[in-house]
Structures are given as structure tokens and as C-alpha cells.
Amino acid sequence: MVEWTKLEIEPDPAWRRFVYLYHNRTTKTKFMLETFIQRVSLEPGRTQTRRRDVTRCRKVTLQDEGTYRCFIHGLNHRETVHLVVGEQKHKPIIAAPGDDVILPCRLDSEKDLQDFTVEWSKLEMESDPADTDGHKDVVYLYRSRTTKTKFMNPSFIPRVFLNPDGLKQGDVTLKIRNVTLQDEGTYSCFIPGLNHRETVHLVVDPNGVTAPTMETSPDPGGEQTNIWISRSRPALWISLGVFLSSIFSAVWIFQKRRQKFQKPLKKLDSVPGV
Template sequence: MTKSEQNNTLISAAPGGDVILPCRLDSEEDLQFHTVEWTKLEMDPDRADTDGHKGVVYLYRSRTTKTRFMMETFIQRVSLNPDGLKRGDVTLKIRNVTLQDEGKYSCFIPGKKFRETVQLLVEPNGVRAPTMETSQFNISTPDPGGEQNNIWISRSRSALWVVLGVFTSLIFFLFC
């Protein structure tokens, strides 16, 4: 069972943060051998990035990412979850969001005649502190049903240093 156009989903993000743009089939069908196109809509049709790519944010075809067709500004910042593809989930992750990323995005799977749109709102006064750096950890946890679940955890490097400092101080205190 597939969906055609759905209502526009609104997602907000702060500059410098990461954002997830959801897109998934109703079924858990394996999409590894399908084409998945994420495009940014509402762009001036005559405007393209420096390589001439008009609006292609992410292109996946036959188990590979086709970066030569993608807008240069997105190549190093976008990804799909490979395990999600096996379950009909082609959710796009954009790292280090910028104000220029704001706009409407389309997720299209041509072989399924499936399309969803997502509106990204980048809020310049978002919660994220401008000096905070984040690192990503991908943790695989076994599911009782035998599947693996991937969990993305974002941690602040400064918080990590604080925890390490407290731990070191505690050990020093115990020895003294």
C-alpha cells in the first residue's frame, strides 16, 4: 500500500543543529533496490548550485548515494538510515542546519509512485547555543524479535568534558 501526496508536515530546527525529515511507506517494504529522491522545492527554476544541480538534496539509486547529481551544499550533511531502507523508511537526516536550508522538501520514490512533502522552518533564535558542539553516536541495540534498532544520540562535547572533570575530581578526592 502506498501513499500519494500527503499533507505538508512542518518541522522546525535551530541553525547548527541536526534535523530529521520524515518519509516512510505504510508498509515495511525493502527499498534498497529502489530510487529515492529528496529535492528542495520552491527554488527558482533558473537557479542551480555551482555544479548545476537544481534542487536535488539526496539521490539514492541501486544501493548507492549518487553525489554527482546532488547540490554541493548538502553532500556532506545528508544521509538516510540504511536499516530504515530495509523497512520502507527513507527519512532524511540533515546535519548542521543553516538558514538557507529552510523551505519545502519532497521525498519521491518513483517505482512506488510515492511522494511526501515536508516543510522545514529554521528558527534563528532556536534553543541551540552557538558555541556548543555536538557529536553523534550510532548505537545498535538488539530487539527481542531478532532485529537491530539504531538509536541516534546527540551529546554535547562541553557536557562530556564537565562529566569527565567531575569524575576525575571525585577520584582525586577519594585518593586524598
């Protein structure tokens, strides 16, 4: 059995929940979402090889954007893919292991969100129905003006942070410290009270060297800007050293030339009548 689901949508009134469902060598449209029935198909011949099954979706719309999951029951094999239609609001965040990263999520207005629920989740992780004390997919949960660590994935609890000043002005950007290869994936920011949702994809490159990431959030008093900067990599320190050395060299040369031209002027000043 091969099933494709879209993680951002719930089953329709007829309890159809699949983007695509293949079972007993046939496509089961009875259980598929109507909007996809006429537009999706399994790539011909792929099921007879060891190559990945490929599902084709025709005439995509803006509403199709989101994260899709493929699940093969007999092999317990699961994969996810993020579909972007048109211009992506947030570009993928690229980091190296050990970096601190910023996952952006902001309202268009500066609405105070302190009394709203804010949930960050990782779409590749599923909630565990048997786990009554928490939710595996919840990276960060803010509710009733506090962080609800009881419902968060333990691996993220000591590493995630929401800027309280940004929260007052419609900014629920999330900071993750010391990212690992396992953190790579698609993250969803959801504010249920406003039905506001954004997604951002994090790429963790083991060989990558990333520039410092800077995010600013306005200070309520208007006199200060809070800046989050990611952990710098060794190569960046080397580049910074070379850059500063170049500046100092340029200043030194400028001073020398300035002194050289000032000496003839002093001699002219000492000549009578000049």
C-alpha cells in the first residue's frame, strides 16, 4: 500500500484524507481528497523497479503548497517533500552542525500575541498517540503566557527560544541553538487564534560554512534593537581577520601618504613671500 498525504490539511466531511492512495494494484479514489483525484497519478512502471515511487500532480495551484508525506506500509518506509508554488515567503535556512539558527514567522501587523497560543512543529515528525505526556512533533509551544515544555519534544526543550519582545509586536520567530543533522526538515509556525500558518525549511549541511545570521526585533521603547547572531564558524573568523587586516593596511598607507604630502607644504610656508 502506498499513500500520500498533505500534512497541513484535515480530512474532508466525507473523511477522505489522502492525496493519493494505491492499494491492491488499484488507485482508491474513494478515500482521496476530491481536489486531487483528477490531478494525481503514480508514475508508470516505477512500482516494478527498485527506484522510488513517484506521484505526479498536474496543474498545481497556490492551495497545493505545503508538505507532503509518502508512506509505504509494507516496508514501513516514510518520506516527506515540501512543495513551493510561486515565490516562497521564506527562503530555506542553511546552517552547519553546531550553528544557532533563526526560523522566521511574523504577522503583517504588530499585533500583541502574548495572549495567543503559538505552536512550532517539525512536519517530518509525527505525534505519538501512546504518549499522553507530550507530542513528538512539537518543537515549541507557547500558551497562557508561558512555555509549555510538558508538550514539547525533549530534544528541543533546552535549545529553543522565543523572543518575548518580538511576541509583543507580532513576531514569533524561533531561535534553535546548536543545530544537528537530525534537525533538518520543514518547520511549521501556527497561531490557532488567528489561523495563521507559515513554514520554513532548514537545511543542515555537515560540510557547510555559514555566515552569521542576524534577525532584529524592534524594542518597545524605540531606542534599542535586539539582535540575534548565530554562532560563527572558524573560517569566518579567518575571513574577518583578513578583512580587518586589509582595513588597517589601507589606513596605514593613507596616513603615510598624507604625511608625505604635508612635508612639502611646511617647507613652502617657511619661504618668505609665499
